[in-house]
Amino acid sequence: MLQYVTAYISTVIVFLAIDYVWLTQVATRFYFDRIGHLLMAKPNMAAAGAFYILYVVGLVIFAVAPALKSESVVTAIILGALFGFFTYATYDVTNYATLKDWPFLVVVVDVLWGTFLGGISAGAGYLLTRAFT
Secondary structure, eight states: OHHHHHHHHHHHHHHHHHHHHIIIIISHHHHHHHHGGGSOSSOOHHHHHHHHHHHHHHHIIIIIHHHHHHTOHHHHHHHHHHHHHHHHHHHHHHHHHHOTTOOHHHHHHHHHHHHHHHHHHHHHHHHHHHHHO
């Protein structure tokens, strides 16, 4: 049980740190320029918090835990990237299919970001868990 708690804490710290830099330093202008008219003045932090909690639970269940079982960082990275790809693609392709002004470029960039973020976070979560347990 301690290993899974460590996996969650390690993965969530990495995920939040990388996504924070992406959202505040790198992609802010990109998203604002393309979907700014859809964005709230202030994000709903409770909903954002729920996303981060649930998303990292998914990363741990579907990527970090299998990697710990197989003792393979490559497994963590591949499964984390796949989890990121499918979850971000579900969100973005659904938006592209249902929202009038959802740009295809946002779909591509966001799905690539989710794939990268999932892989890196799961890989780092695995390595940190192995180091601390």
